[in-house]
Amino acid sequence: MAILSFKEIECMDCYKCIRYCPVKSITVKNGRAQIIESECILCGTCTVICPQNAKEDSNDIPKILELLSEGREIVATVAPSWITAYPKASFKSFSDALINLGFSHIAETAEGAYVVKSQYEKLIKDKWNDVIISSCCTTINLYIEHHFPEALDFLAPIISPMQVSANKLKELYPNAIVVFIGPCISKKAECGENGADYVITFDELEGWFRNSSIEPKEDDLVSMPKLSRSFPYSGGISDSMVKESEFQYMAVDGIENCINALQEVVSGNLKGYFIEMSACTGSCIGGPSFQKSQHRQILAKTLVKKQAVDESGDNTDFDVKADFPLKRKFFDKKVICMPPTEWQLSAILKKMGKNTMEDELNCGSCGYSSCREKAMAIYQNKADINMCLPFMKARTESFADKVIESSPNLILAVDIDMCVIMINNATCKAFHLSSPKDILGSPVSRILDEYNFVDLIASGEERISRNIYVAEYGLYLEQTLIYDKANSIISCVMKDITQLRMEKNRIRQAKMNSANMADEIVEAQLRTVHEIASLLGETAAKTKLAIMDLKKTILMDDEIF
Template sequence: MRVIDFKDASCRHCYKCVRHCEVKAISVEQEQAHIMVDHCINCGHCLEVCPQNAKTFASDMERVKGYLGQGMKVIISLAPSYLGVLDYEKPGQVVDALKRLGFYEVRETAEGAALVTKEYWKLLKEGKMENIITTCCPSVNDLIEKYYPSLVPMMAPVVSPLIAHGRLIKDIYKEEVKVVFLGPCIAKKEEAIGDERVSGAVDAILTFEEIVKWWQAEGIEVDKCKNLPFGNPSPKVNQLYPVSGGIIQSIRASSVEDNYYKIHIDGLKACMELFQELEKGEILHSFFEVNVCEGGCIKGPASDKWQQSLIRAKMDVEDQAVYREEAEGIDGRQIDLAKTFRDRHVEDRIPTDAEMQEVLHAMGKYTQTDELNCGACGYPTCRAKAVAVYQKKAEISMCLPYAVAQAESMSNIVMDVTPNMILIVDKDMRIRECNKKAQKMLGVSREEALERYIFEFVDEKDIAEVLATKRQVFHKKLNLDSVGMTVKETIIYIDSLESVLVTYQDITKEEKAKEQHYHLKVETVEMAQKVIDKQMMVAQEIAGLLGETTAETKVTLSRLRDSILFEEEE
């Protein structure tokens, strides 16, 4: 099952989760991070370090509210780390605050821890195991089964306090009840709901982070609640389970004699170092209390107080767990506390030498000196990153030097092929950068240009004004007589550099074309005027001739008429 993952919309190129995931259970596809369920040990460290709050968690909140809404008897198994995490004046106020939400009873998970402690006593007393690794932390259990399967025989064949408590509660109440675990650990959800070996003991998981928000939504102030008793006998020393060395202290509270060397290990890196040593077979007859979270469960990823001092949380738990004696009155004789662990080794394809070289070349790594091993991608070496790329866990673009080189290459191409002159000029009027077009038009090399001032080549008046006022200039037309160009000038102020980006767009050809077009229009107009004038002259001449012939015709016709009329009179 998928307990945690990342929101695509929020995950953006930082790869911080990959860098902090010691088992590299995070794949990156199309620049988005995703949890690989079969590789993940659900430690939740990726959720803690994510700067974009891109995490998602498979919450059981609605399921729990559904139980309560149906009137079911729902019993809380409260992790002992509440002593150092939740805000209250008296522990019983937490009981009242939970009952106000509708829970039937509140019992401490440390009650189940007392049963687990007794099982550890038996293992120590029997002395049959070469080494004993505690199995209270589900993330540690996943780590061994998936990544150090040869150590499975060293795992104490005992369920966690959570499972022991869930089974105990259901045995006590007999009738149909629902058990909800409340604590700081998200791995408990995978253990309780996703592990068929212990299914049925616990019905849902809530985190301290979720319960605090629920209280706030309901207007419940814990420090103003009543001081109600827990439903269980005092687990005494077993309340120390969530702090470093708490399990060992619980064991030492008994009178059991054994010859095992006892040591507690916290933190994923430290656990992995221990397991690597154990694989060598050089450590014998030792009892290891192990926990993935540094400082123990009090600093779990869902504690809702990630910023609280570890020392302060540890002191709070130890101050309130006042009893150091063995717990009494907790009977689990009818409870099955055994668990069989197994090899769940994760198999990943390993690239051949040829395949490795192909990926390295694609990453721009052709020689050993190209392998910077900077770790920015989240992998310790370039070769480890290449293996991840081959296994489709990572993408080539995650390589920061590669991405920078690509970006620089692309920007240089753009700078060099553009037909415009581009320069960067600082507040002292020094040329700080220029492209090939600028070098060509100014008649200098880049090295020489970077030693010169802009006013040595062009009128610097506009540049000086932008540097002084920070007001940009866009597409101003002017003539650069020094280079024989007509340009459109754009000057952008760069605040972070106290410099300006100057672009000269060459419009010389366009301006010449405009001038030629203008002259052509003038010549055309002049020619048209000449044609008009000539036509007017012709029209006037024709009009004159028409006038003369018309008059002569009139005289002739008049004479002809008169002659005809006079002849008839005679």
């Protein structure tokens, strides 16, 4: 199962996850963002910045609950950054809360940190390499393996504190399931034979506490400070180490800063450096769990240092031995893709509407820093051409303009001040305007009565349809007004029904002439009938009624405008 995944919801085309992904390991297909697992470094940034909360990491709590229900023994190793998540608790009260959840034993991952920092000290003392990069941060390890293998030779070949602690627990509790609790999503990549069996983050733990109606009690009991608990803040690894005078100790945090530092490392210009690298700004106290809950780093660092550094200066540390292998190997896992030729890249750029260098806006709205980087992503099947918002906007506007200009209907739009902001050629022709420029920005009352426009706004309706007559231009129009409240724009679509109206008037006049002729016939017939009736003594009533019915039939018609 993938460690990071996306919920089954439609993206809102903000491309925020791509924009903030340091390695662009996200693709959008069929309206949904997807992780490119072979390139993801599990920094968790996308889980924090997605406005729809569509990104989520795999949650091991259901599996742990199932194991607890089966009666399995579950033990936990807790990252020293726990104090940042639960600042009012002591380690004892926090451990008690975990035991109430079902854990049988709680250990500090800081004990594993002690073993790891001791191994770093040995590498430095033995001058293992001119530059040594810490390998505690899984995200940095993944970045080097998948994206920057040139730096593999500088990465300390030592397992992480979590792996050391998990192995110690497996020695002490051979049949137990080991769970690591910390701020980091990427630690889930270390689960397996050489690490914890399961990993849960602090925000996942908080949900478990809440669902179980359990909360770590407030407690001011302070544990004796141990230097290796300083690992969670930037520079904390170096602070815990016994330093060698021949080496300089540097801390770099934040993935972009680390990427820049790695480029400097492989340049060969650095000699005698131990570089502590953390992908998260501020190191572990700035991890994804804490980013979501917006913990403050200054306070967090203060809390961590309080449990690590003795204010009197009489610092102590753990004394832990490891009787299992501590070395590990890192591998070149970079996926090599053939780059496009300049011709192929240019062809993609032209499809994006980038025909010249001036067209390459490099606006970043697609999530990529430049149009060429976006074109490269399209070539690699990571991105879609429709992700270019300026291109889509221009294409949509071009299409809309063509539809409006080719329409036989009269179309215009006015703003809230009743000034014309758009008009098509058909309207210009109907109102004897030489071009749209003749009226753009001018009051619509120059060509139309603005009463209907004002009435629409006052009515609160979104649309009204009426038939109007513009006497000055001799036009009969079927008018539909649409009010866009959000943008304060009224669109006016008018169908010229002048010819239809004139044809109806002609037909009506013809019918009136026929009716007048019928009246004359009636009068003539009546005179004749009366003369005959006077001679024969008969009434002409039936004849009159028949003639009147004939007249009504002639004048019968649909309602005329």
